[in-house]
Amino acid sequence: MTPGLKRTLSWLHRWLSLLLLPLFALIIVTGAILSFDPILDDLRSGPAAETPADAAALVRLLNQVDPGQRARSVAVEAGDVVLLEFRQQSRSQFMSFDLSTGEALEPRGEQGDFFNTIKHLHKDLLLNAAIVVEIATYLMVLVIIVGPFLAWPRLRRTLMGWHVVGGWVALPLVLMVSVTGILMSLHIGTPQLPPLYPEDPRMGMAPAIETAMATGDLSGVREVTRVKNSAAAVRGVDPAGEAVYVVSRHGVIRQDSFPGLVKSLHEGTWAGAWSGLLNLLASVLLMGLMGTGLWSWARRIRQGRRRSGDADADILVAHASQTGTAARLADLTRQALQAGGARVMHASLAGLTPVELKGFRQVFLIASTAGEGQVPEQARSFLKTLEGADLAGCRFSVLALGDRGYTHFCRGGEQLRAALLAAGGQETLPMVKVDGDPAADWRRWLDRVAALLGIGLGDVAAPRGDLPVRLTLRERRQLNDPTDPDTHEVWSLRFESAAPLAFRPGDLLLVRPGAGEPARPYSIGSTPEDDPRSILLTVALVTHREADGSQRLGKASGLLCRQLKEGDVLEGQWRAHPDFNPPEDPERPMIMLAAGCGIAPFIGFIAEQACRKSRRPAWLIFGNRKRAGDFFHGEQLEAWHRDGYLHRLDAVFSRDPDGGGYVQDRLHGTADTLMDWVLDRDAVIYVCGNARTLGEGVRTALAQILAAREGLTLDQAARRLGEWEAAGKLRMDLID
Numbered sequence: 001m002t003p004g005l006k007r008t009l010s011w012l013h014r015w016l017s018l019l020l021l022p023l024f025a026l027i028i029v030t031g032a033i034l035s036f037d038p039i040l041d042d043l044r045s046g047p048a049a050e051t052p053a054d055a056a057a058l059v060r061l062l063n064q065v066d067p068g069q070r071a072r073s074v075a076v077e078a079g080d081v082v083l084l085e086f087r088q089q090s091r092s093q094f095m096s097f098d099l100s101t102g103e104a105l106e107p108r109g110e111q112g113d114f115f116n117t118i119k120h121l122h123k124d125l126l127l128n129a130a131i132v133v134e135i136a137t138y139l140m141v142l143v144i145i146v147g148p149f150l151a152w153p154r155l156r157r158t159l160m161g162w163h164v165v166g167g168w169v170a171l172p173l174v175l176m177v178s179v180t181g182i183l184m185s186l187h188i189g190t191p192q193l194p195p196l197y198p199e200d201p202r203m204g205m206a207p208a209i210e211t212a213m214a215t216g217d218l219s220g221v222r223e224v225t226r227v228k229n230s231a232a233a234v235r236g237v238d239p240a241g242e243a244v245y246v247v248s249r250h251g252v253i254r255q256d257s258f259p260g261l262v263k264s265l266h267e268g269t270w271a272g273a274w275s276g277l278l279n280l281l282a283s284v285l286l287m288g289l290m291g292t293g294l295w296s297w298a299r300r301i302r303q304g305r306r307r308s309g310d311a312d313a314d315i316l317v318a319h320a321s322q323t324g325t326a327a328r329l330a331d332l333t334r335q336a337l338q339a340g341g342a343r344v345m346h347a348s349l350a351g352l353t354p355v356e357l358k359g360f361r362q363v364f365l366i367a368s369t370a371g372e373g374q375v376p377e378q379a380r381s382f383l384k385t386l387e388g389a390d391l392a393g394c395r396f397s398v399l400a401l402g403d404r405g406y407t408h409f410c411r412g413g414e415q416l417r418a419a420l421l422a423a424g425g426q427e428t429l430p431m432v433k434v435d436g437d438p439a440a441d442w443r444r445w446l447d448r449v450a451a452l453l454g455i456g457l458g459d460v461a462a463p464r465g466d467l468p469v470r471l472t473l474r475e476r477r478q479l480n481d482p483t484d485p486d487t488h489e490v491w492s493l494r495f496e497s498a499a500p501l502a503f504r505p506g507d508l509l510l511v512r513p514g515a516g517e518p519a520r521p522y523s524i525g526s527t528p529e530d531d532p533r534s535i536l537l538t539v540a541l542v543t544h545r546e547a548d549g550s551q552r553l554g555k556a557s558g559l560l561c562r563q564l565k566e567g568d569v570l571e572g573q574w575r576a577h578p579d580f581n582p583p584e585d586p587e588r589p590m591i592m593l594a595a596g597c598g599i600a601p602f603i604g605f606i607a608e609q610a611c612r613k614s615r616r617p618a619w620l621i622f623g624n625r626k627r628a629g630d631f632f633h634g635e636q637l638e639a640w641h642r643d644g645y646l647h648r649l650d651a652v653f654s655r656d657p658d659g660g661g662y663v664q665d666r667l668h669g670t671a672d673t674l675m676d677w678v679l680d681r682d683a684v685i686y687v688c689g690n691a692r693t694l695g696e697g698v699r700t701a702l703a704q705i706l707a708a709r710e711g712l713t714l715d716q717a718a719r720r721l722g723e724w725e726a727a728g729k730l731r732m733d734l735i736d
């Protein structure tokens with residue numbers, strides 16, 4: 001099936017079910033109630049007679065016990081018992097008689113008008129709107145038929161897994177009840193009737209039998225039912241065998257069997273209580289399918305919509321952050337403005353489209369700079385969509401975070417500001433550029449923001465800055481095979497802190513190689529739950545080739561990997577990075593995607609699992625070049641996997657024959673399981689590694705997989721990824 005067709009089918013399946021949900025639910029629930037009718041009927045009736053009753057004797061009995069010919073149906077049961085149904089107003093009464101003596105037996109109870117009302121609700125919504133039910137049934141059949149084209153049934157213990165398998169298993173049954181419903185509305189497969197006129201009087205049971213005896217030599221009768229008031233169907237035997245006579249005042253039609261299969265299939269009357277139960281099961285399955293479908297749809301929408309603040313906000317504080325500082329300041333800004341009485345929303349640029357900005361009276365943007373003067377990774381697609389956007393009338397101002405140690409000071413904020421101006425945005429406060437620790441500049445900027453909005457600020461919480469830490473190098477171990485020139489030089493460093501630290505795995509250690517040099521962040525791969533003084537880093541040695549061909553080492557990585565000796569002291573800073581810590585919810589599954597030294601934070605994530613003896617589902621896909629040369633922390637990872645702290649471990653190596661290629665290849669290879677984790681189990685995806693290779697590769701692969709699974713275009717899927725990023729469901733810590 002082409003992706004386009006699948007997308008259309010998926011769209012139809014989802015939106016038809018959602019739009020018509022109340023109508024579908026009404027039809028299905030009333031159908032479920034009606035399926036009790038044949039079940040109760042079966043309980044009320046005795047066993048059917050083996051041999052039919054003598055027709056003449058039955059006529060005599062009927063004339064005797066029902067001289068007014070009011071009975072609506074007659075059934076012959078074993079032991080010469082005859083069951084008659086009388087209808088008074090809308091209540092049915094059941095009475096039984098002995099055929100040979102004419103004696104009245106135990107009455108069989110009553111049935112109120114409940115089923116009748118439900119039947120009308122089911123057929124025409126009690127509004128004579130049969131056509132609405134008819135159209136809804138067509139669309140329901142369409143939704144049911146489309147379902148199996150969207151996914152193969154595979155046993156998965158997830159909501160969507162049940163929905164898909166349930167849909168396949170239930171298919172014959174639910175098609176039976178819905179298609180027969182349509183056939184009935186089209187009068188296909190329903191009994192052929194002799195001529196009838198509306199003014200004809202009611203057809204009595206005894207005259208109907210007598211007519212059948214006279215025209216066809218009917219000798220035995222099994223049952224008689226009134227059809228459309230002025231006709232009756234008499235089932236019994238004549239010299240040619242089993243027969244049904246449909247009798248009206250204007251003619252008789254003889255049939256070998258009652259062609260009411262469609263009706264009896266729909267009503268579940270073809271095998272008494274059992275067929276009624278089957279119909280009930282079909283209704284329950286349909287309700288289950290609607291429930292699971294609706295629930296998982298709602299959950300997916302929720303997953304993408306986590307923004308904090310007021311729903312009716314007219315002020316937006318947006319952030320573009322690489323290591324979390326801008327995100328934290330933006331949240332503090334929201335809190336401060338809300339405390340001042342403003343209605344404020346805080347969101348990441350990753351989950352916003354340019355047009356959304358126009359919906360706010362004021363937009364405040366806090367943006368950092370990453371790489372060599374770039375906007376943070378999470379804001380790149382926003383920046384791209386700003387080209388050509390029309391933001392006329394959008395009022396904004398920018399707080400740019402940066403570090404003068406870099407060549408392109410605050411270039412990220414500058415780029416966003418320029419693009420907003422080019423799109424027609426109107427700057428309401430001049431951009432403020434921050435060098436290093438932003439706390440003081442942010443506080444001053446906040447005062448200007450409050451003045452612009454005309455609100456007063458109460459106590460404003462001070463942002464938590466980076467904390468100085470004094471570390472002693474205790475151990476340094478090379479992780480790659482130094483004899484293999486195909487591998488990058490990567491080291492594992494264990495530091496001991498002078499004081500215990502309450503960090504989390506995934507937090508950052510900022511290392512400043514010299515005065516006036518910008519600090520470089522390294523992910524912390526240990527957990528204080530193991531040892532609150534121990535800080536583990538995984539560091540790749542960066543090398544630059546100079547114009548003259550000589551090699552220069554990266555300053556910070558050179559310091560860590562080469563210059564520092566065991567026992568040396570390093571003065572660093574610890575930066576909390578809550579966006580890249582393990583999920584708060586201890587049950588929430590996590591998927592970790594790492595290439596090369598991107599494994600750094602995840603060593604700490606899994607160590608935390610092991611310390612807590614947590615069985616939270618955790619899945620690591622690690623990619624590098626050669627298993628023998630650069631499977632960093634391989635033995636440790638395999639041990640954790642064996643012990644169950646790492647639920648699944650996939651290691652792929654691009655330069656090994658049959659090594660599995662790259663991380664993104666493995667994503668494609670396990671697309672179904674991946675989407676089960678992400679969509680149905682609400683797993684968080686963490687990505688750590690190089691921005692250009694791993695970051696872009698994973699982003700593309702996820703968009704393709706999501707598009708195929710959900711029937712989206714690639715653009716829509718990319719936007720969904722943006723929403724996930726904004727909601728903290730997709731978290732990227734990438735190095736340019």
Ligand SMILES: Cc1cc2nc3c(=O)[nH]c(=O)nc-3n(C[C@H](O)[C@H](O)[C@H](O)COP(=O)(O)O)c2cc1C
Pocket residue numbers: 320321322323324325326327368369370371372373374376401402403404406407408409410411436438519520521736
């Ligand atoms: C890898 C890296 C690259 C950076 N590149 C620049 C840069 O080119 N220009 C600049 O002014 N600041 C640069 N910075 C500094 C950050 O913009 C600054 O530390 C900011 O406060 C970080 O905010 P964030 O945590 O929200 O990303 C860089 C920081 C890092 C870690």
